[in-house]
Amino acid sequence: MSDGQDSFDEASLTVAHDAANAFEAVVPPIVQTSLFTFSDYDEMLATYRGEKVRPTYTRGLNPTVRMFEEMLAKLEGAEDALGFASGMAAISSAVLSFVEPGDRIVAVRHVYPDAFRLFGTVLKRMRVEVVYVDGRDEEAVTRALPGAKLFYMESPTSWVMETHDVGALAALARRAGVLSIIDNSWASPVFQRPLFLGVDLVVHSASKYLGGHSDVVAGVVAGSKELIGRIRAETYPYLGGKLSPFDAWLLIRGMRTLPVRMRAHQEAGMAIATRLQAHPMVEEVCHPGLGNRLPAGLAGTSGLFSFIFHDGVDVRAFVDRLRLFKLGVSWGGHESLVVPGEVVLQQKAEPNSAVAFGISPRSVRLHVGLEGAEALWRDLEAAIAAASSA
Ligand SMILES: Cc1ncc(COP(=O)(O)O)c(C=O)c1O
Numbered sequence: 001m002s003d004g005q006d007s008f009d010e011a012s013l014t015v016a017h018d019a020a021n022a023f024e025a026v027v028p029p030i031v032q033t034s035l036f037t038f039s040d041y042d043e044m045l046a047t048y049r050g051e052k053v054r055p056t057y058t059r060g061l062n063p064t065v066r067m068f069e070e071m072l073a074k075l076e077g078a079e080d081a082l083g084f085a086s087g088m089a090a091i092s093s094a095v096l097s098f099v100e101p102g103d104r105i106v107a108v109r110h111v112y113p114d115a116f117r118l119f120g121t122v123l124k125r126m127r128v129e130v131v132y133v134d135g136r137d138e139e140a141v142t143r144a145l146p147g148a149k150l151f152y153m154e155s156p157t158s159w160v161m162e163t164h165d166v167g168a169l170a171a172l173a174r175r176a177g178v179l180s181i182i183d184n185s186w187a188s189p190v191f192q193r194p195l196f197l198g199v200d201l202v203v204h205s206a207s208k209y210l211g212g213h214s215d216v217v218a219g220v221v222a223g224s225k226e227l228i229g230r231i232r233a234e235t236y237p238y239l240g241g242k243l244s245p246f247d248a249w250l251l252i253r254g255m256r257t258l259p260v261r262m263r264a265h266q267e268a269g270m271a272i273a274t275r276l277q278a279h280p281m282v283e284e285v286c287h288p289g290l291g292n293r294l295p296a297g298l299a300g301t302s303g304l305f306s307f308i309f310h311d312g313v314d315v316r317a318f319v320d321r322l323r324l325f326k327l328g329v330s331w332g333g334h335e336s337l338v339v340p341g342e343v344v345l346q347q348k349a350e351p352n353s354a355v356a357f358g359i360s361p362r363s364v365r366l367h368v369g370l371e372g373a374e375a376l377w378r379d380l381e382a383a384i385a386a387a388s389s390a
Contacts, residue, residue: 087205089241090219
């Protein structure tokens, strides 16, 4: 009698093959493969000649990653999108696709610190100059733009939450013939759709709200077929910051609940920001939703904002007394987080970093998660009371 070993290989191969095709699954499969094979010489030749578009190697094209890209393109109203292994891979690939030595970039001040460092190191070595402007000052932007290659925006910025009239700035860039890029991680396309406001390219740290579960580091760039095609051709394959199929699958899972999560972050974030603003130990709350109306182009707010304590609060004691808010960077997941400004300023040791990022040492940044506003407020209130000398 056969012990079955002789037919094992064939059986296992058949199972794998059928599994790849057979499920009418509600959750898409993860095409977790590095390479794709060809049926014959002609098919391979046609693909390499560009006559046929199909995956050959996952660094170039992968069906699960493509599904994520198409989903994000739809959310942003883009013709196309390209996924990356991190937000910084998306930002660096996008920027490096459009500049060459001698070029100038205009950026709004207080951009995400690692974007600031990319500009101050790699781009500086390439002899690309970056000048910073206050994006709220449209005359300053108008003066800075002529002759620039790129206009880099982030609105709101991710510590002091400085907001800009994105549509007005995009129009200024277009008039000056300058390509505009915006980091839209904070608002997500649920609350801000910059391509509709006239911006040319949108980048995201998908590690934040798009993923939404703090289990993936990823990035994405969205825009016209022409601009995304240029990134796909110029930097994407060679810098190689490719999004993995499994991470793309996690993002697809996360993005299905994006609108629901964003509304919950907004509601809890607003409730807490409003109470902090009324608290006697708080000097200022930096939250774009606290004015009479939202800045132009912004349809809602997320759970990330910062506030500045009055002198009589020991920030260290406050942070250490928090129970629900965990000490940690990043944001966008279920959990509520706190980051003290002073710690960030120590870590970011560049000269002028306080000026560059607008961070006060008496400030803390909160990410209001999904645990429930009442419990979170009680946590904050108790910690402020324990840390106040008055
Ligand atoms: C506003 C913003 N943009 C970009 C990034 C970079 O994204 P990643 O960490 O996915 O590279 C971050 C990360 O914290 C961020 O906060």
